[in-house]
Ligand SMILES: O=C(O)c1ccc[n+]([C@@H]2O[C@H](COP(=O)([O-])O)[C@@H](O)[C@H]2O)c1
């Protein structure tokens with residue numbers, strides 16, 4: 129596993145800000161749109177960046193631990209929701225259609241036989257989903273590496289089509305548990321702060337989930353310096369490992385990356401541990417209502433665009449924030465300057 133991700137060269141930032149300050153508007157008045165425009169200009173190393181063929185990659189996987197009562201919903205919802213995607217009826221379908229993003233649905237290891245299906249990418253690492261990390265590692269190291277490689281392969285294929293802005297999202301009953309364990313180990317935040325209500329656990333069920341997560345950490349007994357593949361193998365979902373590979377390959381290809389919710393950001397944490405420069409390529413779309421997302425974003429030094437109580441997953445936060453990103457690039461390219469419009473620049 130090797131990814132070569134150079135830090136973004138921010139040497140154009142000043143020239144981009146000068147271009148922005150010459151637009152027909154008071155200095156600074158487009159707020160964070162200006163910051164996004166500068167970042168994207170630097171990622172693409174141009175004063176006139178373009179967003180081409182935006183993609184959302186939605187990875188789905190099942191979790192052996194789901195049967196232990198860590199989710200408000202039964203595991204079957206994972207495959208049933210994939211069927212819903214294939215019919216175009218999920219929130220992710222609606223928002224990706226609305227905003228002109230291509231959505232790919234990828235089966236990373238859902239415990240269901242879909243057969244060959246148009247519109248579904250079969251990338252199953254294990255047809256039964258992961259093992260129960262309360263009792264044994266969720267996957268083997270070989271499976272973890274295969275999942276990372278598969279996610280990277282899919283993102284590279286998307287880049288080859290000309291896409292230069294991509295988000296990853298997910299679907300998998302129980303996957304907030306995995307994301308909590310990964311977040312705890314990669315950020316050092318307390319387990320208590322990383323475990324949340326997911327799909328909507330009540331107080332009693334949340335207390336039970338926290339006890340189980342503690343048990344999982346004790347069972348694995350990872351050393352303090354455990355590497356990221358060990359952590360993902362112990363606790364990961366296949367969809368989390370695949371998102372990790374997709375994000376790494378996306379940054380390697382110089383894509384703008386849209387970070388989504390709690391589970392997708394756990395994959396970003398893993399990618400960041402492998403290649404810290406990936407953070408330069410990211411735009412943090414939203415802060416999920418899931419406990420622990422804020423700590424993840426703080427650890428990564430992000431500043432989410434939206435904080436509107438969403439906690440659905442499926443890439444929906446990134447999809448809802450995408451028009452803001454598009455607006456940033458559009459104003460940079462299309463707004464008149466003071467000189468071209470003949471508007472007085474200086475305050476009297
Ligand atoms: O993206 C988020 O921040 C988010 C927060 C809570 C839940 N989810 C979604 O809900 C599922 C996981 O929740 P749970 O309770 O089953 O662990 C999974 O399919 C995620 O897409 C997603």
Ligand SMILES: Cc1cc2nc[nH]c2cc1C
Pocket residue numbers: 201205209298299300327440441442
């Ligand atoms: C219905 C449903 C849809 C979802 N989408 C992502 N996670 C989900 C969880 C549930 C329960």
